[in-house]
Amino acid sequence: MADEKAKIDFYYTPESAPCRAVLMTAKHLAIDLNLIEIDLNQKQHLTELFFKMNPFHCVPTINDNGFVLWESRAIMQYFVNKYFPNHQLYPREAAKRATVDRLLFFDIGTLYKALRDYIHPIVHENKRDEIAESRLWDKMKFLDTFLKNKHFVAGDQLTLADLSLLASVTSAEIIDYNFSQFPNVINWIRKLKLELPYYEEVNGKPLREAKQRFKSSQ
Numbered sequence: 001m002a003d004e005k006a007k008i009d010f011y012y013t014p015e016s017a018p019c020r021a022v023l024m025t026a027k028h029l030a031i032d033l034n035l036i037e038i039d040l041n042q043k044q045h046l047t048e049l050f051f052k053m054n055p056f057h058c059v060p061t062i063n064d065n066g067f068v069l070w071e072s073r074a075i076m077q078y079f080v081n082k083y084f085p086n087h088q089l090y091p092r093e094a095a096k097r098a099t100v101d102r103l104l105f106f107d108i109g110t111l112y113k114a115l116r117d118y119i120h121p122i123v124h125e126n127k128r129d130e131i132a133e134s135r136l137w138d139k140m141k142f143l144d145t146f147l148k149n150k151h152f153v154a155g156d157q158l159t160l161a162d163l164s165l166l167a168s169v170t171s172a173e174i175i176d177y178n179f180s181q182f183p184n185v186i187n188w189i190r191k192l193k194l195e196l197p198y199y200e201e202v203n204g205k206p207l208r209e210a211k212q213r214f215k216s217s218q
């Protein structure tokens with residue numbers, strides 16, 4: 001970490017997309033986290049202690065020396081703002097930062113929502129909703145368009161928007177989603193898988209395990 005050495009407590013669930021996005025950001029910045037795994041099935045997020053810290057009882061949540069924060073994208077921005085304010089992951093120049101923000105908002109409000117609305121009923125109720133599928137197709141098409149002729153989603157450099165969207169989109173691998181109509185997305189995922197040294201540990205492995213569990217539940 002840049003100047004402060006105390007570890008940040010990080011409450012997380014390895015398979016959760018928002019948690020994977022925060023973990024990739026921490027790895028990218030070499031921020032040391034004290035990993036505290038929360039088993040949502042065991043309702044560990046509903047204990048009195050956790051609830052007292054985060055009344056929204058969601059992961060990811062951090063506790064940075066008494067400062068408690070949740071909402072993955074806010075945590076990612078906080079890491080850069082607090083510890084690496086000049087890092088390219090969250091550019092300081094207003095227009096560049098606004099572009100990253102636009103994509104982060106697109107992720108939380110549009111793409112990740114569409115992914116959840118489609119994937120959750122399949123995984124938890126074995127129910128495939130065609131309307132949700134077509135809504136997701138629309139949003140994936142937007143992402144594919146954003147990525148046309150670009151190395152990264154906000155331009156030439158890797159930013160928080162790539163990490164957030166990558167964590168979201170790869171959730172679809174759990175159900176073997178067919179990406180073939182989104183060639184720019186396929187190339188971008190392939191490239192990031194190769195380029196990010198922490199990809200396999202933080203994103204690849206938990207997703208493969210979730211996929212395995214989903215398959216054996218079928």
Ligand SMILES: N[C@@H](CCC(=O)N[C@@H](CS)C(=O)NCC(=O)O)C(=O)O
Nearest residue numbers: 016017018057058059060071072073
């Ligand atoms: N918008 C939030 C979403 C967080 C979220 O939905 N977390 C889920 C796990 S993926 C959770 O904690 N669910 C349990 C609960 O909310 O009670 C973020 O990006 O951090």
